Amino acid sequence: MSSLIEKFQSLEAEREKSWSPDALRVNREQRQRLVAELGDRRRVQVGDAIGQATLIDAADGPVALDRLHAEGPLVLIFFRFAGCPACNIAxxxxxxxxxxxxxxxxxxxxxxxxxxxxxxVEIRERHGLSFAVASDPGNALAARLGVTYEYDEASRAAAIAAGRPISDVTGTGTWELPMPSVLVVDREGIVRFADISPDWMDRTEAGPILATLDALATGDRKVA
Structure with a gap:
């Protein structure tokens, strides 16, 4: 089984063949800018409390965040939207x-x-996902955690020209999306692992996430 990195490399190679040079440039420049700006951003850190929030499970309706981690560790995977090609790989x-x-x-x-x-609902049904998929209304949780971004001007213009403004695609009316991020939260609501991927073609592999869960099971709270 190939890694996420290998899968995204294949997607990028396919885009180099099928996308126009201008489209590739706009996409890559937005990703590069977000990577460059990450160090100056206030964002969630290991040891932070996740706090209260209400998510809307696409199948079962509203659920309080504290209920999700009350019975055991919680792994949150923030992704962009159901039609995102990289999300449909990840x-x-x-x-x-x-x-x-x-x-x-x-x-x-x-x-x-x-x-x-x-x-x-579309992305969960399309892939038969075994885990829950939930909406974060208004990016409330993601924004509080400091993991959101907005389309830059060039990306907005390209999306509008293609007839796919993200505000319409997501149904939120905004150009704000979460940067793909993975958090592991213990049952007390403390973040024990946080990995933010401003470049949505470079995401967290499974190994470090599972290692964090193993460390929590042994009582080691010094995980990252």
């Missing part, structure tokens, strides 16, 4: 390579996007 990969290990360790896995719930 989430099925996590279903195969991460979800079984998460469940075996008595933890819960939830994928989170700001997209409205009725549009999020």
């Amino acid at each position: 989430l099925p990969h996590y279903d195969r390579e991460l979800a079984p290990g998460v469940h075996a360790r008595g933890a819960r896995l939830v994928a989170v996007s700001p997209q409205v719930p009725d549009r999020l």
Whole structure:
């Protein structure tokens, strides 16, 4: 089974053949800018309390965040939206390579996007995902954690020209999305692992997430 890095490299190679040079440039420059700006951003850190929030499970409706981590560790995977090509690579990969290990360790896995719930059902059903997919209304949780970004001007212009403004795609009416991020939260609501990927073509592999869950199971709270 190939790694996420290898899968994204294949996607990038395909885009080099099928996208125009201008489209590639706009996409890459936005990603590069977000990577460059990450160090100056206030964002969630290991040791922070996750706090209170309400997510909307695409299948089951509203659920309080503290309920999700009350019975065991919680793995939150923030992704962009159901039609995002990179997300359609990452989430099925996590279903195969991460979800079984998460469940075996008595933890819960939830994928989170700001997209409205009725549009999020699509990605879970398309891939037959074994974990919950939930909406973060208004990016409330992601923004509080400092993991959101907005399309830059060039990306907005390209999306509008293609007839796919992200505000319409997500149903949120905004150009704000979460940077793909993975958090592991213990049952007390403390973040024990945080990995933020401003470049959405470079995401967290399963290994470090499972290692964090193993460390929590042995009582080691010094995980990152």
